Amino acid sequence: MIKANSEYVPYSVRSIYPALAILALAAAVYFWSQSFGEVARRLPALVALTLFVLALMDLWTRTKLPGSELMRAFWGADFTRREMTHNPALKTELGLMAWIGGCFVGMALFGILPTMPLFCVLFTRIRSRRPLKQALIVGLIVLGFETFVFELMLDYELYRGLLFADGGLSNW
Amino acid sequence: MSKFLIKGAVAVAMLAAGPALAEFPLEDKVTLVVPYSAGGGFDTIARIFAPAVEVALGTTVVPDNIPGASGTRGGQAVSRADADGYTIGIYNIPGLNVAEILGRELGFDLSSVTWIANLAQSKYGIAVVADSPIQTVQDLCNLDHSIKLSDTGTNSTSSITAVIAFNIMGCSIVNVTGYSGSNDTMIAVMRGEVDATLKPISSLAKYIESGDLRLIATLTEETVVEGVQNAADLGYPELAQFGLSRVIGGPADMPAEIVATLSAAFQIAAASEEVMAWAESTGTELNWLNAEDTTAMMAEISEFYLQYEDLLK
Amino acid sequence: MGFDALFSAGYEIVAGGSFLYLLAGVLLGLCFGVIPGLGGTTALALLIPVTYNMDPLAAMYLAGGVMGATSFGGSITAILLNTPGTAPNAATTFDGYPLAQQGKAGLAIGASAAASALGGLIGLFTLLLFIPLAKQIVLSFGPSEFFLLTVLGLTAIAVSVRGKLLRGLIAGCVGLIFAFVGADAISGELRFTGGVGYLWDGIPLVPTLTGMFAISQMIELALKGGSVADAEATPGSMKVTGVWAGVKSVFTHWPVLLRGSFIGTIIGAIPGLGGTVASFLAYSSTVQTDKDPDSYGKGNIKGVIAPEAANNAKDGGSLIPTIAFGIPGSAETALFLGILVLHGIDPGPAILLYHEREIYGLIVALTLSAVGASLLGLLLSRYLILITKVDVGVVVPVVVAISLTGVYVLDGRMADVILTLVMGVIGYLMIRFDYPRLTLVIALVLGETAEKSLHQVQLISDNQVLAYMFDRPISVILIVATVLTFLLPMVRQVMARRKMSPM
Numbered sequence: 001m002i003k004a005n006s007e008y009v010p011y012s013v014r015s016i017y018p019a020l021a022i023l024a025l026a027a028a029v030y031f032w033s034q035s036f037g038e039v040a041r042r043l044p045a046l047v048a049l050t051l052f053v054l055a056l057m058d059l060w061t062r063t064k065l066p067g068s069e070l071m072r073a074f075w076g077a078d079f080t081r082r083e084m085t086h087n088p089a090l091k092t093e094l095g096l097m098a099w100i101g102g103c104f105v106g107m108a109l110f111g112i113l114p115t116m117p118l119f120c121v122l123f124t125r126i127r128s129r130r131p132l133k134q135a136l137i138v139g140l141i142v143l144g145f146e147t148f149v150f151e152l153m154l155d156y157e158l159y160r161g162l163l164f165a166d167g168g169l170s171n172w
Numbered sequence: 173m174s175k176f177l178i179k180g181a182v183a184v185a186m187l188a189a190g191p192a193l194a195e196f197p198l199e200d201k202v203t204l205v206v207p208y209s210a211g212g213g214f215d216t217i218a219r220i221f222a223p224a225v226e227v228a229l230g231t232t233v234v235p236d237n238i239p240g241a242s243g244t245r246g247g248q249a250v251s252r253a254d255a256d257g258y259t260i261g262i263y264n265i266p267g268l269n270v271a272e273i274l275g276r277e278l279g280f281d282l283s284s285v286t287w288i289a290n291l292a293q294s295k296y297g298i299a300v301v302a303d304s305p306i307q308t309v310q311d312l313c314n315l316d317h318s319i320k321l322s323d324t325g326t327n328s329t330s331s332i333t334a335v336i337a338f339n340i341m342g343c344s345i346v347n348v349t350g351y352s353g354s355n356d357t358m359i360a361v362m363r364g365e366v367d368a369t370l371k372p373i374s375s376l377a378k379y380i381e382s383g384d385l386r387l388i389a390t391l392t393e394e395t396v397v398e399g400v401q402n403a404a405d406l407g408y409p410e411l412a413q414f415g416l417s418r419v420i421g422g423p424a425d426m427p428a429e430i431v432a433t434l435s436a437a438f439q440i441a442a443a444s445e446e447v448m449a450w451a452e453s454t455g456t457e458l459n460w461l462n463a464e465d466t467t468a469m470m471a472e473i474s475e476f477y478l479q480y481e482d483l484l485k
Numbered sequence: 486m487g488f489d490a491l492f493s494a495g496y497e498i499v500a501g502g503s504f505l506y507l508l509a510g511v512l513l514g515l516c517f518g519v520i521p522g523l524g525g526t527t528a529l530a531l532l533i534p535v536t537y538n539m540d541p542l543a544a545m546y547l548a549g550g551v552m553g554a555t556s557f558g559g560s561i562t563a564i565l566l567n568t569p570g571t572a573p574n575a576a577t578t579f580d581g582y583p584l585a586q587q588g589k590a591g592l593a594i595g596a597s598a599a600a601s602a603l604g605g606l607i608g609l610f611t612l613l614l615f616i617p618l619a620k621q622i623v624l625s626f627g628p629s630e631f632f633l634l635t636v637l638g639l640t641a642i643a644v645s646v647r648g649k650l651l652r653g654l655i656a657g658c659v660g661l662i663f664a665f666v667g668a669d670a671i672s673g674e675l676r677f678t679g680g681v682g683y684l685w686d687g688i689p690l691v692p693t694l695t696g697m698f699a700i701s702q703m704i705e706l707a708l709k710g711g712s713v714a715d716a717e718a719t720p721g722s723m724k725v726t727g728v729w730a731g732v733k734s735v736f737t738h739w740p741v742l743l744r745g746s747f748i749g750t751i752i753g754a755i756p757g758l759g760g761t762v763a764s765f766l767a768y769s770s771t772v773q774t775d776k777d778p779d780s781y782g783k784g785n786i787k788g789v790i791a792p793e794a795a796n797n798a799k800d801g802g803s804l805i806p807t808i809a810f811g812i813p814g815s816a817e818t819a820l821f822l823g824i825l826v827l828h829g830i831d832p833g834p835a836i837l838l839y840h841e842r843e844i845y846g847l848i849v850a851l852t853l854s855a856v857g858a859s860l861l862g863l864l865l866s867r868y869l870i871l872i873t874k875v876d877v878g879v880v881v882p883v884v885v886a887i888s889l890t891g892v893y894v895l896d897g898r899m900a901d902v903i904l905t906l907v908m909g910v911i912g913y914l915m916i917r918f919d920y921p922r923l924t925l926v927i928a929l930v931l932g933e934t935a936e937k938s939l940h941q942v943q944l945i946s947d948n949q950v951l952a953y954m955f956d957r958p959i960s961v962i963l964i965v966a967t968v969l970t971f972l973l974p975m976v977r978q979v980m981a982r983r984k985m986s987p988m
């Protein structure tokens with residue numbers, strides 16, 4: 001599991017920006033919670049403050065300030081046991097999310113039954129570059145599963161898509 | 173309302189329903205929207221009624237769960253549907269009225285819903301733990317601290333009823349809300365965290381029968397249990413106005429014949445053997461009302477809760 | 486008396502036609518448990534209309550089969566794809582997924598199946614012993630205990646995410662903030678909804694779980710390429726080995742099994758949250774009492790056995806509130822009771838008195854189903870494990886497609902699908918920047934109860950929260966357990982450092 005390159009931690013992961021983003025979230029939640037009534041704001045404000053302090057610690061461990069070494073050791077805040085050891089390019093990451101986003105758009109417009117098998121076929125063929133035959137088999141399995149289990153066995157009507165269902169967006 | 177009046181109204185509805193029955197439910201299925209997830213109280217009563225209504229109507233009736241946004245999403249779906257009788261819904265009354273008074277955006281206009289029939293109504297009772305020294309509501313009010321009551325949500329019907337009812341009686345309460353279901357609120361009484369709870373009599377009944385709780389008052393016109401105070405005994409007859417209703421309604425401006433047909437079908441269903449047997453075994457209080465009476469009841473309920481607008485906010 | 490009813494219920498299943506319904510339930514439950522995005526709650530919700538025309542007992546065996554089988558199904562994906570089916574399955578990912586990555590999925594599945602089956606049996610027998618005390622057990626857990634239980638659960642998880650305490654706590658706080666979204670349980674005030682009606686009832690759990698685990702894991706896998714199991718670890722073969730070694734490992738590590746089952750039954754009896762807290766507590770206590778805590782999280786088989794045993798033992802415990810008062814102990818039991826009401830059986834405090842047949846039938850169905858699902862899982866494991874050896878380029882689209890469908894099916898809402906995708910992206914960012922997703926999800930599960938029970942204690946105790954808690958023995962036990970859970974790893978760490986540092 002641990003490969004040779006796992007010791008290398010990319011700059012974006014080590015940098016102070018993740019901690020800053022959380023710091024901003026904590027501050028936003030704290031100020032938002034001040035608009036609620038006394039009972040409703042008590043815990044959100046408390047948790048936001050705790051998060052703020054923890055994010056400051058996180059920030060500290062990411063710097064070279066005095067004591068940061070000690071903080072890292074105390075909180076176990078180093079990056080020795082990372083879940084994801086590879087470091088894909090931003091373009092690849094966005095490309096993959098576009099695929100999944102595309103799947104959602106298809107689902108929303110044309111409904112679940114046609115979109116899901118089509119997505120599987122296209123993804124397997126184009127993104128994963130598998131043979132067309134394999135892609136078609138995967139698509140057929142998904143189509144068969146969704147039709148058999150939901151539509152036939154449980155008599156459940158899967159979403160038909162904005163183009164074919166009544167009610168439009170308000171039914172979401 | 174006198175029994176004679178109800179009988180008359182039924183007869184009129186049946187007369188009107190006669191010819192309409194032939195034309196309204198043609199081929200389409202009737203969708204009965206349930207604004208909560210499968211398995212809850214509203215879902216159950218809808219599913220119990222559906223097959224019986226199906227027989228009476230001669231067409232398929234399919235309960236459709238559209239949960240979300242505190243039960244308003246289902247109401248929105250009904251209000252958007254065509255007013256042709258093929259989409260109707262079940263409504264939580266007075267929960268929705270109170271939400272509207274509190275200024276929540278329901279996403280549909282409660283006053284423009286076409287009311288079709290009332291299916292069931294529960295009245296409230298007040299219960300304490302079985303071995304409690306408290307015998308009457310008066311004892312409860314004379315405690316050396318504010319009465320602690322257990323409830324589900326602040327905006328739940330029973331919680332609203334408790335706030336208004338004890339205000340009418342001039343007793344101060346602390347409503348401990350947040351319990352996850354009406355059963356949990358009764359168990360809270362048994363654990364001794366709270367002094368009493370105000371809940372539908374049918375829910376309390378199970379725990380009273382099992383000897384865990386004791387009823388000290390019912391918010392009803394007539395005496396329900398011998399020796400237990402009713403609203404009049406308490407000196408506040410208006411307390412009998414509180415109740416929890418399960419009402420059938422449809423989109424705005426439904427044609428009168430279709431409403432009459434549907435209403436009659438629900439009446440036949442309410443009197444059917446299966447539904448009666450189910451109601452008997454689960455302690456559900458069936459209370460069928462025709463469209464006209466349901467509409468009148470809805471107007472009364474809105475007006476009643478509007479009086480207490482300031483108290484609720 | 487309990488055992489008589491148990492035997493007659495068992496006889497009824499085997500002799501009558503109910504066995505087929507039970508089997509159908511097990512198959513459906515296993516299938517729904519394995520598929521990310523679907524789960525026991527979805528399966529039961531979809532079954533409600535189907536069971537309407539059935540005989541009440543047949544409906545019950547079908548539902549019981551589903552309930553008993555989904556939890557093992559959820560563990561299979563937790564091991565193979567790092568995608569737990571339900572929140573209680575999440576603790577299995579700690580050591581199950583590393584094993585799968587090393588090509589030892591067979592070992593993990595075997596251990597999980599055996600631990601589930603045995604844990605289920607142990608849970609059942611403890612349940613039978615405790616039935617006479619059911620009412621007292623339920624009555625001794627009030628808001629004070631619920632609040633402390635959530636704190637204990639969160640602590641157990643924070644220390645379980647080994648070596649990531651700080652970022653684990655941060656993720657936990659974010660999870661709590663997510664839990665605060667929607668109408669406040671006490672005042673009813675809407676919070677953090679930004680005018681979106683969808684958020685009134687809070688951030689729903691199933692879409693969050695699916696997005697955080699299934700979708701984000703698929704993004705990570707697709708970007709990595711290859712297959713789940715390291716090709717170097719299992720050179721060029723599609724063979725599945727180690728299943729029986731996994732089964733045997735459960736017997737070698739029987740103290741781990743017993744402790745897991747014990748924690749599962751005790752904590753699982755607490756209505757609502759017991760299951761989730763139980764499996765994490767079983768895991769963290771196993772790690773803390775082991776001689777070599779550092780071997781966990783890297784594929785220690787004991788880290789699979791403990792949560793799996795707790796997970797199925799809790800199914801027995803979660804019936805205690807149902808037996809005592811007819812109230813649900815979990816989302817699944819709530820739907821199960823809904824099915825009973827539909828058939829004219831009114832669950833209440835006298836349920837055991839009037840409906841002994843149904844309750845014992847359910848107990849037997851749950852047990853048979855847990856054992857049956859494990860056997861079935863072992864038989865099918867060969868094919869299931871192949872998933873870890875197939876190119877992720879094929880696995881990813883299928884899992885994405887099926888899990889998005891599953892999320893839609895739960896309530897028929899496209900908004901749930903959108904939330905799933907949003908959570909998928911957040912989850913991916915968390916993997917990327919090394920913040921543990923588990924603490925976030927579990928904090929979301931426990932957050933609402935934590936907040937409302939704390940406020941309830943305040944109201945009940947007239948603001949004397951601490952005095953009220955210290956007056957209640959079970960609360961004190963929970964406080965002590967929390968302190969121990971938090972301090973033990975720190976003490977060990979300090980001792981280890983002292984040993985290592987030059988004198």
